[in-house]
Amino acid sequence: MDEKEKQSESPILRNLSFAVLFLAGALSLWQKAEHQPPEEAQNRFRTxxxxxxxxxxxxxxxxxxxxxxxxxxxxxxxxxxxxxxxxxxxxxxxxxxxxxxxxxxxxxxxxxxxxxxxxxxxxxxxxxxxxxxxxxxxxxxxxxxxxxxxxxxxxxxxxxxxxxxxxxxxxxxxxxxxxxxxxxxxAVVLAVLGILTMGLVFVVAAVRKKPVQQYGIALMSLHPGDYRVLLEGTILAFFGITALLPVLGGLIPSDFRIHGMVGGHFLLLLGILYYVVRQSSPDTLQKIIGDWHYRPAHQLFIGFLGWCAIVPVGIIATMAMMQSAAGDPVEQAHPIAFILQDHFVLAFILAVVLAPIMEEIVFRGFLYGYLRRYFSILSAAPITGFIFAILHPQGYVALPYLFMLGTGLCLMREYNRSMIPAVFAHMVTNGLVMIISYAMLH
Structure with missing residues (x-):
């Protein structure tokens, strides 16, 4: 955005606009908590x-x-x-x-x-x-x-x-x-032990190496006004996912709703990226995403090792909570589980491709980047992880797992040259969940 446009803006109007968007998203999220899938879909899922x-x-x-x-x-x-x-x-x-x-x-x-x-x-x-x-x-x-x-x-x-x-x-x-x-x-027990071992070795090696705070260094070169844009991008994503897309989805016939969800998430992602670039600069977005050209295969491998360190610990914590809090599987299921059986390919694209890319850009890029201006890593990462966890609809039983996943992905973004490792770890997580869920339903 050029200087003339910036000067013509009203800061009060801008603040009010984004406050309204945030409240609308929060209200929609609260109302959605009361919403349940159709009774037939619930019974089929339980059965x-x-x-x-x-x-x-x-x-x-x-x-x-x-x-x-x-x-x-x-x-x-x-x-x-x-x-x-x-x-x-x-x-x-x-x-x-x-x-x-x-x-x-x-x-x-x-x-x-x-x-x-x-x-x-x-x-x-x-x-x-x-x-x-x-x-x-x-x-x-x-x-x-x-x-x-x-x-x-x-x-x-x-x-x-x-x-x-x-x-x-x-x-x-x-x-x-x-x-x-x-x-x-x-075989499953041995695989889990192997994953835990690789994750532990990776964490120990990373700590001993004393890795550089790559993301923190990249953020230091941002203009102070760019941090505001990061927060606004987060609010736009929050409003779009919780309020705008559900309203538009309700206007689409049920047989084509999943097609609308996939297309809507893709357009929302493009719109948010365009807004951030328009309000700041392409260079700002490049610093948020990082240098994904640098040794991409190595970054993917780091993402897998990071997944080995994060996900098993979160699953163990969730299983411990489930032992003391057995509940209705419908309340603990992600809404996408109810459309998985009939639209596996589209649901897979949404959950394993679009969702990880959007959530990493928004949570680990925009929100975590904004918080890093005011907090240390040890504060900004858990705060981001907590917000990431409570915005997911799986219920309180999944909170430990989602919190550890969200926090761990922040650390992966912090100590790597790009968000590719975090995106890949997120994709692996969602991909395994989708495959296991599909197997259960068949």
Missing amino acids: QQMEFFLKIQVSLVVLPEIADEYMQDPEEARQQALDSLKQICDLDPNGNARAGIQCAVLTAYLDADYEKYIRGSGPLQDQFQSLYVEKKPLNPEAELFQTAVGDLVRLRQYELQGKTERAQELRERLRQHARESYGSQI
């Missing part, structure tokens, strides 16, 4: 998530039969399976009857008391009563065979019908699945 966990439990209840292969005590393995089953099935004691009956099937397989899981009445309850209590075989088309625990039900049916060969074949297949599941658990 699919529970079916995923129950499918895993099938292998766990079979594991005691092959515990000797892994030098485990069968009774101890049985008790562990019961504890795991109780943790899943007792999440919602008044939950849907379909999940309750499947919990009863799993518990019956372990010869434990299943009465508390039989809720209400209906076809599934009648089929369970017939097969497990009255010991009468079911119709081959019975609904109970189509559930996540259908193989256990089918095994029970074969045993009642005296089909020994089929029962033995199915039991061996279940045991093989249990072996594969146990091997997958070991």
